[in-house]
Amino acid sequence: MSFEAKVWQTLSAINVNEHTEKKGNLTYLSWAWAFTVLKNHFPESSIKIKKEQTFSDGTMEVRCEVTVKEGDQSSTQSMWLPVMDNRNNAITNPNARQINDARMRCVTKCLGLHGLGLYIYAGQELPEPEAEVAKKPLTKDEMDNLLDLLDATETDLDQFMTHYKVKKLDELRNGKYQNAISVLAKKMEKIVEVRNAAESA
Secondary structure, eight states, X not given: OOHHHHHHHHXXXXXXXXXXXXXXXXXXXXXXXXXXXXXXXXXXXXXXXXXEEEOTTSXXXXXXXEEEEETTEEEEEEEEEEOBOTTSOBOSSOOHXXXXXXXXXXXXXXXXXXXXXXXXXXXXXXXXXXXXXXXXXXXXXXXXXXXXXXXXXXXXXXXXXXXXXXXXXXXXXXXXXXXXXXXXHHHHHHHHHHHHHHHHO
16 A cells, blocks of 8 residues: 555545534534644644735635655645635735635645545545445344333434434444434433432422
8 A cells, every 4th residue: 555545535535514613614624633633643733824825816825745755755746825704705915814814724634635524525424434334224233222222211213213314223324323312312311310300309
């Protein structure tokens, strides 16, 4: 396996969803978190902010390089990005804060070329490895576990299937199953708390 393939395999498998935020119609990944993840996996990595380009209409484009390094192996990607507002429009005569924000977004986008968080730019909800797992049908044990929790929490089966947009339970896939188990487990905890409170009253 080449070093570039190793970097891609490592970074593209990371779920970044909990470290994003929405601004308007755009989703941003925290540059500080993204760079921390890079350094945790490849401590010798570095970023380089290159000279920005100003156009005749007063708008500006920032540029950067991210080099992932491990020993004598390295991989460098370059990225450029207009200084934009939250609507994705280029800003005329941007101020220092807007330029700095654009630089950090450019770094984050460049990290995407190495694999980290690229699935967000592709409009996907999960990195490819997790997306594949999410599509898998349930095992017998998972189905039994789900049925037990549905019964224990006295959850209406029709409402449950409507919520998860399935006509039969065996149509449920692993991604929705994980969410359902989490929701039902919390529901079960509340039921137990109420019972315990009633018994101790």
